Amino acid sequence: MKQDRYATMKKTILACMILVPVIPFILVLGVGYYYFTTSLESSTISSMKRIIEDHRQMIDSFLRERKADLEFILNSYSYDTLADPERLSDILTQLQKKSSAFVDLGLFNEDGIHVNYSGPYQLAGMDYGQEDWFKQVVKEGYYISDIFMGFRMLPHFIIAVTRADAEGKRVLRATIDTHTFSGLVKKVSIGKTGEGYILNAEGVFQTERRSGGNLMDTDPDNLRHDPDEPGTKTFTQKDLRGEDSFFATTWMQEKKWLLVVRQEKADVFRDLRSAAYIIALIAVIGGGAIIVIAFYLTHRIVRRMEEMDSEKDRLGEQLIQAGRLAELGEMAAGFAHEINNPLQIMKSEQTLIQTILSDLKEKGRIEESEDLAELEDSVRQITLQTDRCAEITRSILRFGRQGESEAKDVSLQTFIPEVVAMIEKKAGVHGIRIEQELARDAPPVYVDSTQLQQVLLNLFNNAIDATIDKHGVEGGEISVEAARSDDGKVKITVQDNGCGISSESLDKIFSPFFTTKPVGKGTGLGLSICYGIVGNMGGIMEVSSEQGIGTAMTIRLPPSG
Amino acid sequence: MEKMTIMLVDDEERFLSTTKKLLSRKGIDLLTALSGAEALERLGFHDIHVVILDVKMPGMDGMTTLREIKRQYPLTEVIMLTGHATVESAVEGLKSGATDYLMKPADIEELLEKAEEAFEKRKRLEEKIRVAQTRLSMKSPREILRETE
Numbered sequence: 001m002k003q004d005r006y007a008t009m010k011k012t013i014l015a016c017m018i019l020v021p022v023i024p025f026i027l028v029l030g031v032g033y034y035y036f037t038t039s040l041e042s043s044t045i046s047s048m049k050r051i052i053e054d055h056r057q058m059i060d061s062f063l064r065e066r067k068a069d070l071e072f073i074l075n076s077y078s079y080d081t082l083a084d085p086e087r088l089s090d091i092l093t094q095l096q097k098k099s100s101a102f103v104d105l106g107l108f109n110e111d112g113i114h115v116n117y118s119g120p121y122q123l124a125g126m127d128y129g130q131e132d133w134f135k136q137v138v139k140e141g142y143y144i145s146d147i148f149m150g151f152r153m154l155p156h157f158i159i160a161v162t163r164a165d166a167e168g169k170r171v172l173r174a175t176i177d178t179h180t181f182s183g184l185v186k187k188v189s190i191g192k193t194g195e196g197y198i199l200n201a202e203g204v205f206q207t208e209r210r211s212g213g214n215l216m217d218t219d220p221d222n223l224r225h226d227p228d229e230p231g232t233k234t235f236t237q238k239d240l241r242g243e244d245s246f247f248a249t250t251w252m253q254e255k256k257w258l259l260v261v262r263q264e265k266a267d268v269f270r271d272l273r274s275a276a277y278i279i280a281l282i283a284v285i286g287g288g289a290i291i292v293i294a295f296y297l298t299h300r301i302v303r304r305m306e307e308m309d310s311e312k313d314r315l316g317e318q319l320i321q322a323g324r325l326a327e328l329g330e331m332a333a334g335f336a337h338e339i340n341n342p343l344q345i346m347k348s349e350q351t352l353i354q355t356i357l358s359d360l361k362e363k364g365r366i367e368e369s370e371d372l373a374e375l376e377d378s379v380r381q382i383t384l385q386t387d388r389c390a391e392i393t394r395s396i397l398r399f400g401r402q403g404e405s406e407a408k409d410v411s412l413q414t415f416i417p418e419v420v421a422m423i424e425k426k427a428g429v430h431g432i433r434i435e436q437e438l439a440r441d442a443p444p445v446y447v448d449s450t451q452l453q454q455v456l457l458n459l460f461n462n463a464i465d466a467t468i469d470k471h472g473v474e475g476g477e478i479s480v481e482a483a484r485s486d487d488g489k490v491k492i493t494v495q496d497n498g499c500g501i502s503s504e505s506l507d508k509i510f511s512p513f514f515t516t517k518p519v520g521k522g523t524g525l526g527l528s529i530c531y532g533i534v535g536n537m538g539g540i541m542e543v544s545s546e547q548g549i550g551t552a553m554t555i556r557l558p559p560s561g
Numbered sequence: 562m563e564k565m566t567i568m569l570v571d572d573e574e575r576f577l578s579t580t581k582k583l584l585s586r587k588g589i590d591l592l593t594a595l596s597g598a599e600a601l602e603r604l605g606f607h608d609i610h611v612v613i614l615d616v617k618m619p620g621m622d623g624m625t626t627l628r629e630i631k632r633q634y635p636l637t638e639v640i641m642l643t644g645h646a647t648v649e650s651a652v653e654g655l656k657s658g659a660t661d662y663l664m665k666p667a668d669i670e671e672l673l674e675k676a677e678e679a680f681e682k683r684k685r686l687e688e689k690i691r692v693a694q695t696r697l698s699m700k701s702p703r704e705i706l707r708e709t710e
Contacts, residue, residue, distance in 0.1 A: 337617075337644045338644075340644040340665040340666060341573055341576075341644060341665065343665065343666040344573070344576055344665045344666040344667065345573055345575050345576045345579065346666070347666040347667070347668065347669075348576055348579040348580050348583065348669065349575075349579055351583055351668070351669045352579050352582060352583050355583060355586055359586070386666065390666050394664075
């Protein structure tokens with residue numbers, strides 16, 4: 001029942017001690033992780049946005065400049081100049097000095113015949129009249145192609161511009177080095193996996209992708225960015241390998257090309273992840289520590305409570321015992337008082353009988369005889385027994401009411417030797433050695449010295465009787481100790497190596513009329529009187545004994561002051 | 562010499578009669594009373610030197626009776642007879658004017674001894690009173706002279 005209660009209490013305390021710190025701990029970790037992730041994500045996305053904007057402008061201006069270069073040449077030189085292979089070669093050299101992206105330069109007449117060409121291939125004289133780009137450039141005035149294979153069977157792209165004047169319509173076309181162009185977006189590098197690349201409207205790579213994807217391959221990620229949607233779009237999507245990635249995309253070059261910047265999520269959160277590992281480690285260690293401490297403290301608390309409860313029970317029992325003793329004392333006192341009246345009458349009667357008997361003898365009206373002697377003996381016996389009754393009632397009354405006492409400071413270091421001196425002779429006769437151990441720091445007590453003397457004498461006499469019982473006239477030992485006890489009280493212990501007290505007697509030792517001595521030898525009031533006296537002094541009296549080994553009687557008194 | 566008269570006050574009839582018998586054998590006259598009221602009444606008729614008074618009685622108790630006796634007959638010596646072997650009640654009695662106290666059960670000899678001590682005390686007291694009164698009635702010649710002036 002009680003154990004159940006402690007088990008329940010233990011569980012409750014344990015649960016509280018673990019949950020109370022652990023719940024906020026986990027909440028802090030969770031909230032921190034969430035906000036940190038969110039802010040890291042938004043800062044990553046905004047930096048991607050910035051990068052993509054920068055690169056879009058850079059690429060747009062690159063294309064615009066190359067187109068302007070061609071337009072400048074077309075406007076500056078006459079058809080004949082451009083048709084001269086040597087001059088065209090010179091112009092290309094000049095052009096390549098300005099931008100290494102130019103691979104070749106070619107002039108077409110209005111029918112699409114490749115009139116003049118300067119570059120690494122042999123393309124002069126070929127007819128481009130039916131090519132899409134040629135139709136476009138004639139129609140629009142300029143044209144920038146996607147990457148294509150063309151006649152030379154190599155991926156490349158071209159920029160072409162047209163001019164029409166009195167000399168007729170002509171088209172100037174330049175091939176752009178795909179490596180130089182790719183380099184513009186390949187420079188994009190964020191973290192470990194961050195990269196940039198360009199797709200055309202059909203999702204075909206216009207630049208190489210670092211994480212795999214050759215020119216003119218189709219992008220396996222199948223990105224969706226509605227050309228009608230303006231500006232930069234950011235989104236998260238799983239790539240082909242199943243890795244979550246952040247994407248930023250924007251249309252450029254009249255929505256023919258899509259610029260993509262991509263970074264794997266795992267890469268973005270790499271630092272956070274290593275932080276998370278450390279945090280998890282701390283959480284595990286911290287949580288473990290909390291649990292261990294909670295177990296330890298709970299154990300301590302419950303143990304302490306158990307101790308306190310048992311202490312309380314013990315005190316309760318002592319209180320009941322003390323109450324019972326007090327009640328018994330009152331009852332005994334009343335009883336003794338009432339007995340005194342009949343005793344008085346008996347005494348008077350007995351005196352009368354004796355008086356009459358001696359009168360009769362004197363007057364010679366009664367002869368000396370055996371019967372008379374017996375009668376006189378009987379009367380004497382009545383006297384004796386009445387006196388014994390009177391002695392008992394007096395003892396009871398002394399026990400019941402201690403009467404006035406005069407308390408004063410009593411120094412045990414001088415007082416105990418005085419008491420010991422009183423019984424030393426009696427002890428010596430029976431071969432009992434008395435040892436005194438009086439601690440110098442034992443404080444004085446504020447009591448009536450006569451009462452304390454009565455108590456100590458009683459204890460000594462009991463001890464002497466007990467040692468005589470066990471050892472006869474040799475080998476008895478009694479020790480008296482006085483010291484300051486741990487609870488601040490003054491402890492006086494009288495210990496003997498006598499016959500000891502049986503455990504069933506031990507319970508009744510302080511009860512009035514309880515005695516183990518033969519009939520007529522003791523009233524059974526000595527210790528109960530001592531108990532009452534010590535109680536009145538504000539102290540307590542305890543006994544511990546083992547049968548056949550000895551007895552220790554301990555008095556605990558409050559120190560004076 | 563004046564003969565001592567004692568009165569024993571106790572609620573136990575048998576105690577009274579037995580003690581009376583015992584004392585009469587010793588040639589001492591003992592008056593008895595069963596209660597405080599009776600004791601006071603008898604004190605009015607007799608010149609009693611010593612009263613032995615039980616503390617615990619039904620009706621008027623010993624202490625009240627003691628105070629009443631001392632008030633009405635201050636010269637009467639009172640010995641308290643107490644069943645309580647405590648100093649407390651004895652002290653209280655002594656404070657209220659009792660001469661001495663006895664504890665029950667008391668020996669008749671002891672009782673007589675205390676009674677006689679009390680009687681001696683009373684006699685001494687009476688002597689002093691007599692001397693004082695004599696002095697008062699025997700005026701000095703100077704006083705007589707002064708009175709005649």
